[in-house]
Amino acid sequence: MAEKPAPLTRAVSQPFWQGLEQRRIMLQHCCGSWIFYPRPFCPRCGARDPEWRCYGGTPLLYSFTVAHAPVSPDFMDEAPLLLAIVALEPGIHMPATIVDCEPAALAIGMALAPVFDAKSFPQLTVLRFRPYLSNQDTKFL
Amino acid sequence: MPDGAAIVGYAEYPATRRSGGSGLRGGLETAADLALRALTDAGMTMGDVDGVAVAGIQEATMFAPSAVTEYLGLRACYVDAPDLGGATPAAMVWRAAMAIEAGRAQTVLCLTPGAARPGGDPAMQAIARFGTSSYRPGSPQAEFEIPFGHLGQNAPYALIAQRYGHEHAYDARALARLVAHQRASANRTPGAIFEHQPVSEEDVLASRMIASPLRLLEIVMPVEGGAAVVLTSARRARRLPHRPVRITGYGERVAWKSPYYAPDLMHPPITEAAADAFAMAGRRPADMAMAQIYDCYSITVLLALEAAGFCGKGEGMAFLRDHDMRWCGDFPINTNGGQLGYGQAGACGGMCHVVEAVRQIMGRAGERAVRRPDSAFVMGNGGIMSEQVAIILEGE
Numbered sequence: 001m002a003e004k005p006a007p008l009t010r011a012v013s014q015p016f017w018q019g020l021e022q023r024r025i026m027l028q029h030c031c032g033s034w035i036f037y038p039r040p041f042c043p044r045c046g047a048r049d050p051e052w053r054c055y056g057g058t059p060l061l062y063s064f065t066v067a068h069a070p071v072s073p074d075f076m077d078e079a080p081l082l083l084a085i086v087a088l089e090p091g092i093h094m095p096a097t098i099v100d101c102e103p104a105a106l107a108i109g110m111a112l113a114p115v116f117d118a119k120s121f122p123q124l125t126v127l128r129f130r131p132y133l134s135n136q137d138t139k140f141l
Numbered sequence: 142m143p144d145g146a147a148i149v150g151y152a153e154y155p156a157t158r159r160s161g162g163s164g165l166r167g168g169l170e171t172a173a174d175l176a177l178r179a180l181t182d183a184g185m186t187m188g189d190v191d192g193v194a195v196a197g198i199q200e201a202t203m204f205a206p207s208a209v210t211e212y213l214g215l216r217a218c219y220v221d222a223p224d225l226g227g228a229t230p231a232a233m234v235w236r237a238a239m240a241i242e243a244g245r246a247q248t249v250l251c252l253t254p255g256a257a258r259p260g261g262d263p264a265m266q267a268i269a270r271f272g273t274s275s276y277r278p279g280s281p282q283a284e285f286e287i288p289f290g291h292l293g294q295n296a297p298y299a300l301i302a303q304r305y306g307h308e309h310a311y312d313a314r315a316l317a318r319l320v321a322h323q324r325a326s327a328n329r330t331p332g333a334i335f336e337h338q339p340v341s342e343e344d345v346l347a348s349r350m351i352a353s354p355l356r357l358l359e360i361v362m363p364v365e366g367g368a369a370v371v372l373t374s375a376r377r378a379r380r381l382p383h384r385p386v387r388i389t390g391y392g393e394r395v396a397w398k399s400p401y402y403a404p405d406l407m408h409p410p411i412t413e414a415a416a417d418a419f420a421m422a423g424r425r426p427a428d429m430a431m432a433q434i435y436d437c438y439s440i441t442v443l444l445a446l447e448a449a450g451f452c453g454k455g456e457g458m459a460f461l462r463d464h465d466m467r468w469c470g471d472f473p474i475n476t477n478g479g480q481l482g483y484g485q486a487g488a489c490g491g492m493c494h495v496v497e498a499v500r501q502i503m504g505r506a507g508e509r510a511v512r513r514p515d516s517a518f519v520m521g522n523g524g525i526m527s528e529q530v531a532i533i534l535e536g537e
Contacts, residue, residue, distance in 0.1 A: 004288055005270075005271075005276055005283075005287050005288055006288055007283070007284050007285070007288045008276070008277075008278045008279075008280070008283035008284055009284055010278075010279060010284060013284065036402060037281045037284070037285055037402065062304065063300045063301070063303045063304040063307070063406070064300070064303060065296050065299035065300050065302075065303055065352045065353050065354075065355075066350075066352065066353040067290065067295070067296045067299075067351075067352045068349075068350050068351060068352065068353070069295065069349075069351045069352065071290045071292060071293050071295070071296055071352075072270060072271065072272065072290070072292055072293060073269065073270060074270065075290050078290065081290045081296075083289075083290055083291060083296050083300065083352075084300075085300055085304075085400075085401055085406075091404035091405070092404070093401055093402055093403070093404070094285065094401060094402070095285055095286050095289060095291040095399070095401035096289065097289050097290060103353075108303065108304065108307040109307070121288070126288070126289075128289075
């Protein structure tokens with residue numbers, strides 16, 4: 001397979017995807033917490049069309065694995081793959097991949113920084129994460 | 142519940158490598174063969190049957206229950222086709238028990254053929270590329286997971302194992318001990334895929350790292366196989382050949398499809414499912430003579446032991462170090478080797494734990510018989526610890 005399967009985006013999540021084009025993480029917020037993944041309602045209180053805000057928190061590494069065996073035929077060229085669950089805030093998680101990091105340097109609880117990747121998919125900017133280093137600007141791929 | 146439901150018979154094929162096969166073709170032929178064998182085992186006939194639960198009927202992507210009732214010549218008052226992944230067999234069994242208890246059915250077949258699909262099957266092509274993740278528009282998996290390599294089972298379970306190691310202590314050797322003990326039981330199980338292959342802790346620890354920290358020998362091997370059980374009322378069971386295996390408690394929780402959004406992966410659904418089952422049965426974990434626990438991965442068993450209350454949170458590794466989990470040990474787990482030792486025949490995988498519990502309680506486990514096999518905790522698991530079932534079985 002020459003190309004990885006591209007994200008199939010939904011109408012409700014367009015503010016998220018458009019935000020990534022502008023190097024921002026736009027997420028819904030309701031009941032005092034972020035919502036992921038985007039939905040037309042708040043999964044906690046049921047309110048319709050939760051408000052979109054720009055996320056400015058510090059994502060932390062909730063878990064990771066180094067996939068030594070290729071995870072599927074589309075990913076034969078990406079082994080080992082650094083797969084992660086990122087905590088946007090306690091209890092609010094999203095799947096992600098880690099870049100610019102040696103596998104041995106991964107540590108649960110480490111602070112992360114967003115990477116806005118416009119190269120991997122022709123139509124979209126996607127979100128990845130790297131270890132947070134205070135002397136680095138936001139990285140654009 | 143003095144007059145609830147009981148399992149009164151079973152059938153199980155030996156595990157074979159893919160393309161080994163039983164000579165039977167497809168889901169319908171295999172389901173029918175398993176049904177007839179299980180009924181004969183129970184001392185019953187198809188004429189006694191008024192309910193059927195099915196899974197893995199590859200000939201019918203829709204209307205699987207009626208495809209089976211037609212094939213078997215039944216006019217069923219109760220049918221079921223649960224869609225709970227690996228937890229499907231356990232889910233079938235408790236739903237059938239509940240139907241019998243409620244007087245909605247008298248005798249229910251639970252059929253899980255584990256035949257491979259023919260090459261070129263369109264469903265298999267999607268699975269070959271995406272696993273059981275959905276690449277359909279609208280699925281969060283198509284939007285946030287598959288494009289990034291988040292698919293399949295190995296990496297997701299490894300993510301759970303890594304998190305466990307962060308919150309508690311991770312002892313790879315304790316998990317290797319579990320695998321080696323289960324393999325020792327498999328070595329006494331005719332039909333197990335690894336019947337003739339012992340494995341040591343060192344072998345497990347030296348096996349190839351698949352997704353850290355999970356190694357190859359901690360991961361289940363796909364095989365072909367199949368199994369079935371027959372349930373009827375406890376009252377009727379007393380007139381049949383084998384010791385009735387009563388279903389005295391059950392519970393189920395269905396929490397997520399993907400683990401990536403769960404707020405706490407150390408709180409798996411079996412927690413409440415097991416509490417429900419023990420409360421219904423009026424039993425505690427310490428009352429159980431054995432545990433037959435869904436073991437797609439070693440970590441699944443570890444988390445189930447903690448969450449179901451066999452030990453406290455964070456104590457699972459010590460539990461595995463301190464106990465002998467072989468059929469002859471002080472805490473038998475997966476006495477037929479589990480799926481790690483017997484093999485996972487697709488949708489049938491979880492049924493092997495049910496059948497082994499029944500076999501042991503009926504006193505038919507031969508060379509791997511557990512001492513005083515009067516009760517069993519049976520656990521079903523589907524997805525990524527997504528949906529889990531607990532069943533308590535007790536011999537009369």
